[in-house]
Amino acid sequence: QPTTGTDGFEWTCSFEKEGRPWWCDIKQDRYDDFDWTVQNGRTPSRNTGPSAAYDEKYYIYIEASNPRRNGDEAVVTLPDLEQTGTHCLSFNYHMYGFHINTLQLLKKEVRGSNQQLWQRSGEQGDYWLQAAVEVELKQGDQLAFRGIRGGEYSGDIALDNLRIHSGGCNTLSGDIPLIYQSQSPAPGSGASSVVTWLGAYVIAFTVMLKHLLL
Numbered sequence: 001q002p003t004t005g006t007d008g009f010e011w012t013c014s015f016e017k018e019g020r021p022w023w024c025d026i027k028q029d030r031y032d033d034f035d036w037t038v039q040n041g042r043t044p045s046r047n048t049g050p051s052a053a054y055d056e057k058y059y060i061y062i063e064a065s066n067p068r069r070n071g072d073e074a075v076v077t078l079p080d081l082e083q084t085g086t087h088c089l090s091f092n093y094h095m096y097g098f099h100i101n102t103l104q105l106l107k108k109e110v111r112g113s114n115q116q117l118w119q120r121s122g123e124q125g126d127y128w129l130q131a132a133v134e135v136e137l138k139q140g141d142q143l144a145f146r147g148i149r150g151g152e153y154s155g156d157i158a159l160d161n162l163r164i165h166s167g168g169c170n171t172l173s174g175d176i177p178l179i180y181q182s183q184s185p186a187p188g189s190g191a192s193s194v195v196t197w198l199g200a201y202v203i204a205f206t207v208m209l210k211h212l213l214l
Helices: 188-214
Strands: 011-013 037-040 056-063 074-075 087-093 104-109 114-121 129-137 142-148 156-166
Touching: 087 104, 104 129, 114 129, 142 156
Parallel strands: none
Antiparallel strands: 011 156, 037 056, 056 156, 074 142, 087 129, 087 156, 104 114, 104 142
16 A cells, blocks of 8 residues: 655656666556557657656656557556545646647546546647646545547557655645646636646746756
């Protein structure tokens, strides 16, 4: 079971342990179309996917090459948390490629229904972006990511650096973006679009500065 560490997070995952790939007790869904893949370095297909992990060496991604078809879904479920109530999930995502489809964050409720908490669709650029999403969890609720394959092979979607903190996203410190969303922007909402793009530019600048200082 996840426990709170000295960094203040209830659960973290960068997909490696002692230099080896590790799934951090994340489970592949048995009823989707295909699985997420853990990867070190660039994905096999050209012009899609990241060239390296955001944190450490490993990350997970959906491989969009054959035999995958348009609309195929891959779902991973995060481990149960000991605490209920308000939580903040922060994560890095990479959505580069002409045929990028959709990445979703879901809450799988104990009564069996799925609630969509966050979504991105289409190419977002060849860099890691960051998001932080507030969610209310009851006993038995679980968080899951769903990657949806686009029309062709250039649709690899990746995840890295997952972190869960008890409490709201505004209580986080470190490199979490100042701009976050508690839910997906409403379709056609100009204000939400402005916030989304401003957040993307802030995060991209932060990542670029981080690498320049290394």
